[in-house]
Amino acid sequence: MSKPENHALWQQFIHIVREEVKPALGCTEPISLALASATAAAQLAAPVERIEAWVSPNLMKNGMGVTVPGTGMVGLPIAAALGAIGGDAEAGLEVLSHASEQQIADAKALLHAGAVSVMLQQPCDQILYSRAKVYAGDEWASVTIAGGHTRIIQIEKQGQCLFMLDEAEAASQAEEARQQLAHSSLRQIFDFISEVPPEQIAFILEAARLNEALSREGLTGQWGLHIGATLEKQRAAGLLARDLSSNIVIRTSAASDARMGGATLPAMSNSGSGNQGIAATLPVVVVAEHFDASEEQLARALMLSHLSAIYIHHQLPRLSALCAATTASMGAAAGMVWLIDGRYETIARAISSMIGDVSGMICDGASNSCAMKVSTSAASAWKSVLMALDNTGVTGNEGIVADDVEQSIANLCALANHSMQQTDRQIIEIMARKAS
Structure with a gap:
């Protein structure tokens, strides 16, 4: 018979596994940028016409040579483009799971038009960092992910902050898991x-x-x-x-x-x-x-x-x-x-x-x-x-x-x-x- 205190620890273990073992479509570094793009595009009423993105050196390292699912293309630019055009902002690491053939074609067209740029964020203290700024006509929206593949810390539109993660509260929750x-x-x-x-x-x-x-x-x-x-x-x-x-x-x-x-x-x-x-x-x-x-x-x-x-x-x-x-x-x-x-x-x-x-x-x-x-x-x-x-x-x-x-x-x-x-x-x- 296990001790009662063990049951609390067991529930922590189960919670940790549920948080860390999740479905993911594609390599998670380019997918993180795709999620940033999809979330930014969801703030706009019109189709995305241009994308600027910035990533940490480590995210660049893990994104520059990997194939993005369904595209036959490698790298972060196609991930950013497809995220903005065909991504599901609510799907987390499966953000690209419902992208259609037409959306893939449209994303490639955006790339071929030279409308997507991905740059290093410098300086950058975060190991995992991606920021996508998407434009539709005179409108733009920006989403920043940092500290985790799906950890959105800021959503901005036309200079107005729509969402800002409470870093202290999030850090407290993460610290609890780390301490456990x-x-x-x-x-x-x-x-x-x-x-x-x-x-x-x-x-x-x-x-x-x-x-x-x-x-x-x-x-x-x-x-x-x-x-x-x-x-x-x-x-x-x-x-x-x-x-x-x-x-x-x-x-x-x-x-x-x-x-x-x-x-x-x-x-x-x-x-x-x-x-x-x-x-x-x-x-x-x-x-x-x-x-x-x-x-x-x-x-x-x-x-x-x-x-x-x-x-x-x-x-x-x-x-x-x-x-x-x-x-x-x-x-x-x-x-x-x-x-x-x-x-x-x-x-x-x-x-x-x-x-x-x-x-x-x-x-x-x-x-x-x-x-x-x-x-x-x-x-x-x-x-x-x-x-x-x-x-x-x-x-x-x-x-x-x-x-x-x-x-x-x-x-x-x-x-x-x-x-x-x-x-x-x-x-x-x-x-x-x-x-x-």
């Missing part, structure tokens, strides 16, 4: 998913449904670098074994192929990223199928994976030089271990081994190649699970890994929060030179 996670532990997350009534977490099964649909689409071979489809083809040719390990990598990378390649299917995201949601979901689903797990077992394993991924990512900047597919896959390692072994010690060992394996993987912007990083992270997760099941793994005598998994996570996050900030600036400089 900061004072929690992986052990508490493990206890939660082991004991919580299954009906309270059944909603997480939607992550399996959405991300499996993306995976099936990716296996058609039409999207991105078609890594999943290529590996499947090579498996049929006898160059890759048909086993659980290859299933995990193929089905996970296929979902990322479809998402990054512009498929018009939503991903269930984690911590504002579709790829993180995919990385936290598909390996667990594949292992659950292999062991013929029940829906309840799958729900508990997915909840462990997604909540562990949130717990680790919460200690990182929202965007950084560290590829967060790696930390999401640490959550997947936890979920897979739970399905096979069920012991906390094995989970801790697997996560520490992953930190010893893929901790140096950089994020060099959102693009089709993200599916490579997702596949690498999924493979690392499974390798670490197999090692942990054999009671072995990277120890506290090696590198940044500590004997305690919580300290291993803290060491990894310290790198991302401090020294890798310079790495991030260097990456952005390199990408900016390529784009110029």
Whole structure:
């Protein structure tokens, strides 16, 4: 019987997962700008004729090379244009889900007319920042998003402020969630998913449904670098074994192929990223199928994976030089271990081994190649699970890994929060030179 105080903590965990695990159509950085454009356009009576937009360096990094769903085009300008012309301002990260073929054509025409410009916001203290100013005749409206992909902080029309976020109140709510996670532990997350009534977490099964649909689409071979489809083809040719390990990598990378390649299917995201949601979901689903797990077992394993991924990512900047597919896959390692072994010690060992394996993987912007990083992270997760099941793994005598998994996570996050900030600036400089 769990203690009464645990139930309050469990409800906090459920609330956090509901806030951080949401459907998203397309890469969330360009989608954030599309949402700003759509919300600004909703303030005007006439069709948008011109768009000016400003974004943070990190949002520019993650938006310049990724395909916008349904358009076949990459980059922030088409996201801004389609958001203004065909976006649903009430749909959050699915802002482009109802854009029609005609609206896509109109957005491309706006682009070809030279009526869309996207610039760096300088100076910019926010990691996530986008501002869209849209014009229709003599009218204009502006929307600013900062601090989160859908966090609108200001709406302005013709110089008049229509909405201003109460930053103090919003900061207080965000701080409450941060404090809850900061004072929690992986052990508490493990206890939660082991004991919580299954009906309270059944909603997480939607992550399996959405991300499996993306995976099936990716296996058609039409999207991105078609890594999943290529590996499947090579498996049929006898160059890759048909086993659980290859299933995990193929089905996970296929979902990322479809998402990054512009498929018009939503991903269930984690911590504002579709790829993180995919990385936290598909390996667990594949292992659950292999062991013929029940829906309840799958729900508990997915909840462990997604909540562990949130717990680790919460200690990182929202965007950084560290590829967060790696930390999401640490959550997947936890979920897979739970399905096979069920012991906390094995989970801790697997996560520490992953930190010893893929901790140096950089994020060099959102693009089709993200599916490579997702596949690498999924493979690392499974390798670490197999090692942990054999009671072995990277120890506290090696590198940044500590004997305690919580300290291993803290060491990894310290790198991302401090020294890798310079790495991030260097990456952005390199990408900016390529784009110029």
